[in-house]
Amino acid sequence: MKTLIILVVVIAIVKIGSASADDQNKQLATTNNQIPALTNHEVRLKGFMIKTKVIALDQSVIDRIKVANVKMKLIRSAHPQDNAPETIVDAGEYLGQHMAMIAAPDVCVEYDGIFYFSGGTSSAQDTNFLSGFAIKKGETIINSW
Amino acid sequence: MSKKVLNYAGKRPMLLALIMATLTLGLLFSGWLTPTPGRAQQVPPNPQPNVESCTNCISEGSVVFEGETYVPVVCIGNSVTVDSGSFLIYSADVRVITTNSDGSTTTTDYAVQPNYSMTWTASVGSFNASGTGDSATFTPTNGGCGTVIFTCNYTNLTPCGDIGHPTTTSGFSVAQMSTNCTSGTVVLGNSSSATNLWYAANMSVTLSATNNNISNSIVVTTHDPCGINPDTYVTNLVAATIITNWWTVNYGSFSTNGSGLSATFTLTNPGSGTVTFNEEYTQNTPCDTNVYSATPLSIPFNVISVTLTNMGFANGNHQISKDDGSGTYPSPEWQLLTNNMTTNYPTCYTRNTSMTVTPNWIIIPGGFSGPVLVKGISSGPQLPVVSGFPGSVTSTDNFKNKVDFLNPLTIDWQASLDGGTNWHDIATTANQVYVTLNDPTCATLYHTVVWLACVNAVGQTTVGGTADAVFSGFTGLVVKRVSDNIQMTYWMTNSMGDYQMGATETGGILSAADANGNCQAWSALLRDCFRAHGISADRIKALPVAASDQSILVKDWQFNNPPSGSGTYPYNVGTDAFDLPGVPGQGNSNPPGGFNGHWITLCNGSYYDPSYGTSKVSGANKDKDYEDGSLAGYGESLPPSNGTGVRKNDTSAGSASELHYTTDN
Numbered sequence: 001m002k003t004l005i006i007l008v009v010v011i012a013i014v015k016i017g018s019a020s021a022d023d024q025n026k027q028l029a030t031t032n033n034q035i036p037a038l039t040n041h042e043v044r045l046k047g048f049m050i051k052t053k054v055i056a057l058d059q060s061v062i063d064r065i066k067v068a069n070v071k072m073k074l075i076r077s078a079h080p081q082d083n084a085p086e087t088i089v090d091a092g093e094y095l096g097q098h099m100a101m102i103a104a105p106d107v108c109v110e111y112d113g114i115f116y117f118s119g120g121t122s123s124a125q126d127t128n129f130l131s132g133f134a135i136k137k138g139e140t141i142i143n144s145w
Numbered sequence: 146m147s148k149k150v151l152n153y154a155g156k157r158p159m160l161l162a163l164i165m166a167t168l169t170l171g172l173l174f175s176g177w178l179t180p181t182p183g184r185a186q187q188v189p190p191n192p193q194p195n196v197e198s199c200t201n202c203i204s205e206g207s208v209v210f211e212g213e214t215y216v217p218v219v220c221i222g223n224s225v226t227v228d229s230g231s232f233l234i235y236s237a238d239v240r241v242i243t244t245n246s247d248g249s250t251t252t253t254d255y256a257v258q259p260n261y262s263m264t265w266t267a268s269v270g271s272f273n274a275s276g277t278g279d280s281a282t283f284t285p286t287n288g289g290c291g292t293v294i295f296t297c298n299y300t301n302l303t304p305c306g307d308i309g310h311p312t313t314t315s316g317f318s319v320a321q322m323s324t325n326c327t328s329g330t331v332v333l334g335n336s337s338s339a340t341n342l343w344y345a346a347n348m349s350v351t352l353s354a355t356n357n358n359i360s361n362s363i364v365v366t367t368h369d370p371c372g373i374n375p376d377t378y379v380t381n382l383v384a385a386t387i388i389t390n391w392w393t394v395n396y397g398s399f400s401t402n403g404s405g406l407s408a409t410f411t412l413t414n415p416g417s418g419t420v421t422f423n424e425e426y427t428q429n430t431p432c433d434t435n436v437y438s439a440t441p442l443s444i445p446f447n448v449i450s451v452t453l454t455n456m457g458f459a460n461g462n463h464q465i466s467k468d469d470g471s472g473t474y475p476s477p478e479w480q481l482l483t484n485n486m487t488t489n490y491p492t493c494y495t496r497n498t499s500m501t502v503t504p505n506w507i508i509i510p511g512g513f514s515g516p517v518l519v520k521g522i523s524s525g526p527q528l529p530v531v532s533g534f535p536g537s538v539t540s541t542d543n544f545k546n547k548v549d550f551l552n553p554l555t556i557d558w559q560a561s562l563d564g565g566t567n568w569h570d571i572a573t574t575a576n577q578v579y580v581t582l583n584d585p586t587c588a589t590l591y592h593t594v595v596w597l598a599c600v601n602a603v604g605q606t607t608v609g610g611t612a613d614a615v616f617s618g619f620t621g622l623v624v625k626r627v628s629d630n631i632q633m634t635y636w637m638t639n640s641m642g643d644y645q646m647g648a649t650e651t652g653g654i655l656s657a658a659d660a661n662g663n664c665q666a667w668s669a670l671l672r673d674c675f676r677a678h679g680i681s682a683d684r685i686k687a688l689p690v691a692a693s694d695q696s697i698l699v700k701d702w703q704f705n706n707p708p709s710g711s712g713t714y715p716y717n718v719g720t721d722a723f724d725l726p727g728v729p730g731q732g733n734s735n736p737p738g739g740f741n742g743h744w745i746t747l748c749n750g751s752y753y754d755p756s757y758g759t760s761k762v763s764g765a766n767k768d769k770d771y772e773d774g775s776l777a778g779y780g781e782s783l784p785p786s787n788g789t790g791v792r793k794n795d796t797s798a799g800s801a802s803e804l805h806y807t808t809d810n
Contacts, residue, residue: 048695048741048783075649097688098809100663100744102636102644102737103784123737123784124643144649 045092049104052117053127054088057109064129065111068145072134075099076142084138091115091135098142105132113137198243202305206237206259208297210313216373218318221288227267227315229279229295234258237305259307261299267291269319281315288321290371318371326432327362331385333406333422333442341513341562343569344415344450353407354392354422354442359385361432383429388436390424396448415450417510419443449517451534452507453558453572455480460501460539463493463581466589468628468655474592477503479574489553491577493595495584495679497546500526501539502556502574508534518565522557525578530565547606548614548678549580550599582611583679590677593627593655594670598677608680612748613761615674619667620758622731626655633670634732635756637661644737664756665809667731668744671755672810675748685752686809687771688742694779694803696739696791701727702777704793714781714790722791728757728775738777739785744809745771768802779803 043054055061076098085091088110095105095117105120107127117133119126121144126132134143213230236256243251265281267274269291274283281293293315300308336355342348360382367377392408394401396418401410408420424439457477464473474490481487494500502521519535521528526540553575559568579599587594602614618624625632633654636644647661648654651669654662662670668684675682689697693713703723708715716722724738736756746753751763752771762771773796780791794803 047692050695051782075653096741098686099646099649099741100665101646101741101783102739121646122639122643124641 043089045089045104045108047093047096048101049092049096052092052105053107055107055109057111061109061129062111065109065116068116068129068132068134071145072143073145074141075133075144076140079140082140084140085115085135086138088115091137092117094135094140095120095133095142099133110137196243196245198241200239200241200304202301202303203238203240203254205305205307206257206299206301207235207307207309208259208261208299208311209233209235210295210297210311212313213315216316216318216371218320218369218371218374219285220320220322220367221286222284224282224284225317225319226280226282227265227293227317228281229263229265229293229313229315232279232297232313234261234299237301237307239304257302257305259299259301259305259309261297263295263297265293265295267293267317269317285317285319288319288370291317291319293317316371318369318373321368321370323366323368324431325364325366326428327364328432329359329361329382329385329428331359331387331424331426331437331439332357333424333439335442335444336406337444337446339563340444340446341517342446342448343560343562344412344448344509347411347413348448349409349411350446350448351407351409352420352444352446354444355406356387356424356439359387359426361385361428363431383432385426385428388425388427390422392420392422394418394420412448415448415509417445417447417513419445447510447513449513449562450509451560451571453481453574454505454507456505456556456574457503458492458494458500458576458578459503459537461494461498462500463495463585463590465491465493465579465595466591468591468593468626470652470656477505478576481572487575489574489576491579491592491595493579493581493585493590493677494544496548496580496582497543499540499543500578501537502528503537504535504558506534516562516564518561519571520559520561520568522559523554524556525551525554528556534560544578544580547580547604548582548599548602548611549578550596550603551578551580554578579677581678582606582608585677586679586681587673587676589652589673591651591655591673594651594673595677596627597624597670598674602678608678609749611678612675612680612682612751612753615678616671616753616755616761618674619671619731619753619755620760622729622758624731626660628655631660632732633660633662633667635661635667635730636663636736637733664740664744667756668746668754669810671746671753672748675746680748682746682748683808684810685745685747686742686807687745687804688807689779690803690805691779693781696741696780696783696785697743697776697804698724698739698778698780698785698791698794699728699736699743700775700777701725702738702791704778704791710790712790714779714792716778716791716793718780718785718789718791719787722778722785724785727777728759730757731755737784739780739783741783742804743775747808768804768806769800772802772804776804 045052085094088108101120102123103120105117106125108117115135118129119132121131131145210232211230213228217225219225236258239255239257241253263279264277267281267283269285269289270287272285272287294312296310296312298310333354334357337352363381363383365379390406391404394408394410397416406422422442425436427434427436455477456479466473478490478492515533518530518532520530526542526544528538529541556574558571560571561568579595597618598615601618602611605611605614623632639645645661646663648657649663649665651673654666672682672684703725704716705721709717709721726735730736751761752767753761776794778791778793780789782789785791
């Protein structure tokens, strides 16, 4: 009975995630047969990034981040006078204040002390970390891939 | 009565004739020779008939030499004339006493000149000669101090009767000549026009020698045995006879030879060598006739080749960075590669400053150091003529006192081995040289940055003029990179039709494969172009002031009234608000219509928007003016997608600026 309850909870979480995610998550599931866990019900970004989803970290995300790291390059140098973001919310706000964008990143995640934002570099939606921004916690440098 | 006769015959005959003629005429006119009564005539008077007469010699006549002091000097074999000198003839005086018929007597005196004749005998050494007359002419065959004895034989006529044989002695000198030979030498001299020769392929070289002092020294001494005249010396130079001459050339591993004193040969490579000239000669009589060898003459020569291997710019130039971010262009900026290919990197100077270049040379032969003059004929600041191959040359004047772009600055390097008469080309360097208004202040002076900064601002001398001129290069919306001539774009779409943000900094858009960038990149690029001139400029971030404004709507948008919604954002995108093609951007005829904010460039009190190339905005109200000129409205979300609410930009008079402008470099 206890096992059944846990299973029901998991299914419920998956359904919630599936129901609250839009097309990009469908695309992600189709492409990778894996749906990232969503945590935006707990953390919500501000401003025009209000729709940017904060996802849970799992192995598939880590794998994509590792790929992204290979392509990572600096696009904004350190600005010591700026307030360095310590949270992913601050990072989102910092990103929105210092990057000219036409769309908000679609998803974001914190991994290994770095905030990763997928999308936002084009008008196309991207939840697979094919491109995006990265800001190291406590630093003002913005990287992109 | 006696009469003197000066006889200078044989000594000064013309002078004597002149004297005698003068005396004769004088005497005639004076009447001295006119028979005078009571004065005896030379012809005895005829006796009167029946008259007795008696003739008596009162005094005897005579001839007296006065002597000769002049001693002629002749050489053996030459005729000499020796004179007796002057002599005096004294006439005899005769008196005739006639007893007339009446017993009276008449006394008549007259003079009778004695008869005389001259003989002479000459002798010098074993030579003897004789003759008559008071002038002796003969040809002595012996040298020495000789004498001529003149003897006068005179006889007085009856009634006088004395005879005499006075003598006088004159001298003459037969000079003794001797000849000595001081051996001469033949010295070879270098008559080559030049021994430092400029190399040319398969060049023909001619070097030559000449004979100097090719004479014997023969001294002829003339000695006067009588000691009256000093010895005289006459030096005669008698040319030696050249028997043969030849030359040899040694030039590295190359050698050749030939005859004569002019060596012509062909060389195929630069270097140094020596040509040696040799000569044999004989002297001539009275010197010996042995065969002598002139001291060989070795003439070192250089066949010079100069290669300019590289040339850098120094002292005040600003190094330019490559667009691809791999660092600055290396110095030396000009380098000679193989196959006569060159690298020609750009450099940058500030206007009205001098230029220093640092050429490097390969000189063959290696030890050659001149004399040589080197000059670089510059299409920019002028370079001085220098002696030797310089390692550094600073111009004698400055770049023009204005923004400039020398495309390229050429320097024709030339050298002269003859003091500047003839110049030989070495190489021509060519480098792009950008001349900025002031010293660059941008962090990295990218090639495209300085190119954009200068190519459109040539001739500018002011900050404002330069800034506007630089920006004029952006207003056409076609801005290309120097490195690959690719046009840079603004939020260009990819193959899927999706807008791409691209680079966000100057270095990024200059190096990105797609040459695409957002407004941050473009405003940074223009900022750096201004800073390339040392003009103060900043990238400005403009974000909505209102917390609810999540996007700005860039012109053009169409708003249909009345709006379907209400509140702050009454227009609904896709329903009564539509993004029109609107204002084109760099390389993009239809950039996105909405952003979270916009980045522009502030310079000299004006906003410049390089992303769209629109007119600059200036003045105290430039914030609002910029917004009204560029923005159509604001949205409640980003992107302002269908279904989201937007509002129009309030352009009413006195409306406030709705963007917050901050520096964001």
